[in-house]
Amino acid sequence: MTKILWGSLLLLVVCLPLAACGESGSTGDAKNLTFWSAANPPQQAFWNQMAKEYMAQHPDIKVTVKAIPENPTSEASIQAALAGGTAPAASENIFTGFGGQLQNSQAIVPLDQMPGWNDVIKARHMDKTITSWKFSDDHTYILPMYSNAMLFGWRMDILKQIGYTEPPRTYSQVIAMGQKLKQKFPDKFVWARDALVKDTWYERWFDFFSIYDAASNGQNFISGGKVTANDQAAVNTLSFLKDLSQNKLLLTQTETDAFETGLSVMDIIGPWRFATWQQKYPNLKLNDNYVLTPPPVPDNMANSQNIKTFADAKGLVIYKQASTEQQNAIWEFLKWVLSDPQHDLQWLQTTSLPSARDDLSTNTTFKSYFTQNPQFSKYAENIPNAIPPINVSNYTDIQVSLGDQAVIPVVKGSASPQQAWNSWKSSVQTMLK
Known part of the structure; x- marks a missing residue:
């Protein structure tokens, strides 16, 4: 599974007044429903199979599964469909940032108000996971389908050569390990990440936010038009990056597969990496030459359990453009899919994406899968600790600014962590409404 990278979205006008898009209470053909899946073929295959099985049990309903067009992006295609009045009844592949745009445009249904919502959450065992998907108005608009909890990989085969039997847990322990690493292997680094000196908005998910979520215990970053982040956790995160850079433990020039080749001993690893490793680096074996852990934490959290981390996660929405009858009918289909753990097993087997449970x-339904695929076990364990992206509509501008004002100056040594954080908070206020 390869990581999906989102470029800047093509911002099209979404129908703001619902009357222009079709009243949510208007009549519609609830027997013919369209569901848009991600363009990823395994996900299409899963949803086509679910629709086939559902229609066999409900012969009066037709569920047509289509891939979301990706011209130029799936998000832009959804916005275009909404603007043109051709949106599906529901779709998957929605992350919380884009969901914030859709919610701000009143384009999606608050799912927690749909009949049987609590039953679905209970049946799918999502009580912990779902809490971080709530929007600032206390409603939940996206039902997470999968959640990739970002974990840190450590090259234990190299760390053992400098006296370590387990990876460091705190920031100071990472720095101390790095200093020992440099003494024995002067050409190696703790972390190789060129994205730390680039302002590409989505890269902040895989550096700053993964570390911040751990340091803050998952405290909400922005809510209700205000910065609600834990200031000390944010400064601690930037201080950790500063210490890595100042101690020359951080490589920011572009290198190919630095972790895989042993040039660096730490990296944030998503489960999509394993497919490449099977083909290109078959020698990399879990608990042999590498291990996976939650992110390192500030020293005062050394004994903390259930460390939070960032979630590369997407979910399902229902569109208000559909009639009430269509909304209820597609919800019945989604409830049927999500209330049976065997369906989540099919999802895992088909897509290799961790179900958000x-x-x-x-x-025990999933035991044999993880026995056969042990590299995914840690991701499954950390799903309740995984925090999705910020759900504000102008997330791209906010995260570009986070790079420009905070991360990049700290890594380059042109601003202190406190100065950089204050600078970002000051600049972002004009973006929040």
Whole structure:
């Protein structure tokens, strides 16, 4: 599975007054429903199979599954469909940032008000996971389908050569390990990440936010038009990056597969990396030459349990453009899919994406899958600790500014962590409404 990278979205006008898009209470053909899946073929295959099985049990309903067009992006295609009045009844592949745009445009249904919402959450064992998907108005508009909890990989085969039997847990321990690493292997680094000196908005998910979520215990970053981040956790995160850079433990020039080749001993690893490793680096074996852990934390959190991390996660929405009858009918389909753990097993087997279930690592339904695919077990264990992206509509501008005003100056040594954080908070106020 390869990581999906989102470029800047083509911002099209979404129908703001619902009357222009079709009243949510208007009549519609609830027997013919369209569902848009991600353009990823395994996800299409799963949803086509679900629709086939559902229609066999409900012969009066037709569910047509189509891939979301990606011209230029899936987000832009959804916005264009909404503007043109051709949106599906529901779709997957929605992350919380884009969901914020859709919610701000009143284009999606608050799912927590749909009949049987609590039953779905209970049946899918999502009580912990779902809490971080709530919007600032206390409603939940996206039902997470999968959640990739970002974990840190450590090259234990190299760390063992400098006296370590387990990876460091705190910031100061990482720095101390790095200093020992340099003494024995002067050409190696703790972390190789060229994105730390680039302002590409989505890269902040895979550096700053993964570390911040751990340091803040998942405290909401922006809510209700205000910065609600834990200031000390944010400064601690930037201080960790500063210490890595100042101690020459951070490589920011572009290198190919630095972790895989052993040039660096730490990296943030998403589960999509394993498919490449099977082909290109078959020698990399879990608990042999590498291990996976939650992010390192500030020193005062050394004994903390259930460390939070960033979630590369997407979910399902229902569109208000559909009639009430269509909304209810597609919701019945989605409830049917999500209320049976066997369907989540099919999802796992088909897509290799971790289902957003609190019990994914403990439910016996999935035991054989993780026995055969042990590299995914840690991701399953950390789903309840995974925090999705910020859900404000102008997330791209905010995260570009986070790079320009905070991360890049700190890594380059042109601003202190406190100065950089204050600078970003000052600049972002004009973006929040």
